[in-house]
Amino acid sequence: MLGNFTYCNPTKIYFGENALEHLNEELANYGKNILLTYGSGSIKKSGLYDEVVKILSDNGKNIVELSSVMPNPTVNKLYEGCKLAKENQIDLILAVGGGSVCDYAKVLSVSAYCEEDPWEKYYLRMEDVDNKIIPVGCILTMVGTGSEMNGGAVITNHESKLKIGHVFGENVFPKFSILNPVYTFTLPKYQMIAGFYDIFNHITEQYFSDFDDCTSDYVMEGLMKSLIYSSRIAVENPENYEARSNIMWVATWALNTMVAKGKTTDWMVHMIGQSIGAYTDATHGMTLSAISMAYYHYVMPYGLEKFKRFAINVWNITPDNKSDEEIANEGLLAMEAWMKEIGLVMHISELGVTEDMLEGIANGSFICEGGYKKLNHDEIIEILKESM
Numbered sequence: 001m002l003g004n005f006t007y008c009n010p011t012k013i014y015f016g017e018n019a020l021e022h023l024n025e026e027l028a029n030y031g032k033n034i035l036l037t038y039g040s041g042s043i044k045k046s047g048l049y050d051e052v053v054k055i056l057s058d059n060g061k062n063i064v065e066l067s068s069v070m071p072n073p074t075v076n077k078l079y080e081g082c083k084l085a086k087e088n089q090i091d092l093i094l095a096v097g098g099g100s101v102c103d104y105a106k107v108l109s110v111s112a113y114c115e116e117d118p119w120e121k122y123y124l125r126m127e128d129v130d131n132k133i134i135p136v137g138c139i140l141t142m143v144g145t146g147s148e149m150n151g152g153a154v155i156t157n158h159e160s161k162l163k164i165g166h167v168f169g170e171n172v173f174p175k176f177s178i179l180n181p182v183y184t185f186t187l188p189k190y191q192m193i194a195g196f197y198d199i200f201n202h203i204t205e206q207y208f209s210d211f212d213d214c215t216s217d218y219v220m221e222g223l224m225k226s227l228i229y230s231s232r233i234a235v236e237n238p239e240n241y242e243a244r245s246n247i248m249w250v251a252t253w254a255l256n257t258m259v260a261k262g263k264t265t266d267w268m269v270h271m272i273g274q275s276i277g278a279y280t281d282a283t284h285g286m287t288l289s290a291i292s293m294a295y296y297h298y299v300m301p302y303g304l305e306k307f308k309r310f311a312i313n314v315w316n317i318t319p320d321n322k323s324d325e326e327i328a329n330e331g332l333l334a335m336e337a338w339m340k341e342i343g344l345v346m347h348i349s350e351l352g353v354t355e356d357m358l359e360g361i362a363n364g365s366f367i368c369e370g371g372y373k374k375l376n377h378d379e380i381i382e383i384l385k386e387s388m
Contacts, residue, residue, distance in 0.1 A: 099145025146255025
């Protein structure tokens with residue numbers, strides 16, 4: 001039986017090759033001062049930067065730029081943005097980039113007018129927002145995080161070696177997001193497939209919780225099968241519009257909060273992966289792929305019924321004359337084969353993790369209770385060693 005829940009997602013999505021045209025109508029809803037934030041500058045090479053700047057200028061907006069948002073946005077970068085946003089009385093933060101830029105824009109939106117250290121308030125004490133929030137709009141160039149349609153924002157503090165996510169309420173969701181699959185074509189293969197696994201793991205984090213035969217599980221199985229199918233096409237032909245558009249839409253639905261409703265959800269792969277990222281600054285999706293097989297094999301006995309269903313419904317494993325354990329294990333082996341096929345990192349040592357880091361990574365992994373097994377410190381160490 002599904003638990004009780006309330007569902008609201010206020011983000012407006014514009015999807016397709018002509019989606020950017022809708023930026024004109026959205027800009028009419030906001031004041032003159034726009035903070036344009038983006039990453040390393042790839043949007044300038046692709047020409048998207050010029051397109052966006054022209055639209056902003058044609059609408060009479062004052063453009064304040066904040067570039068060089070890194071793949072794992074830092075606390076220091078957040079402080080830089082807060083100063084810029086307040087000094088220029090920003091009316092809208094427009095994030096152009098992947099999930100990290102969108103995450104950064106959202107945490108900046110709640111931090112600019114925060115009267116205390118936002119790291120302390122939002123990421124250590126996990127408090128709610130009680131100050132002015134600057135609205136955010138997103139133009140997506142990389143898929144994976146689902147940040148374009150949720151309130152999540154992950155920030156890294158290198159000094160304390162912590163990478164933490166805060167899930168803010170619906171008042172922090174982007175007001176609109178522009179999704180054109182063509183913008184993702186120029187992404188390097190490594191980043192593309194890392195995004196694919198980030199999507200997949202968002203789904204499994206929610207799927208591998210509870211045992212109920214609920215609507216959300218059927219939806220998630222469909223999303224996973226769509227992603228698996230399209231990922232194989234995209235790896236061979238990154239400019240296949242149908243495959244990339246399906247993947248982009250799966251990514252949004254994987255983490256726009258809908259499929260999580262009524263479920264406890266797990267998130268331990270993300271907790272461990274984020275802690276790995278705090279030590280190595282590795283690509284997020286690869287930290288997840290590198291830890292996943294060891295984690296799921298470890299917790300499988302505690303959620304055997306669902307792992308069996310996963311094998312049959314997602315990987316088409318035939319159950320004839322096999323034990324539940326054999327079926328579930330075949331499903332994980334099929335998942336592992338797909339991961340290797342598309343080129344994911346399978347071991348944390350490939351990301352720069354060394355034995356002397358394991359204790360710190362375990363200490364920095366927040367313990368979640370929504371999955372099939374609540375881990376303790378020693379069990380995280382065991383999983384990390386198995387992932388080396």
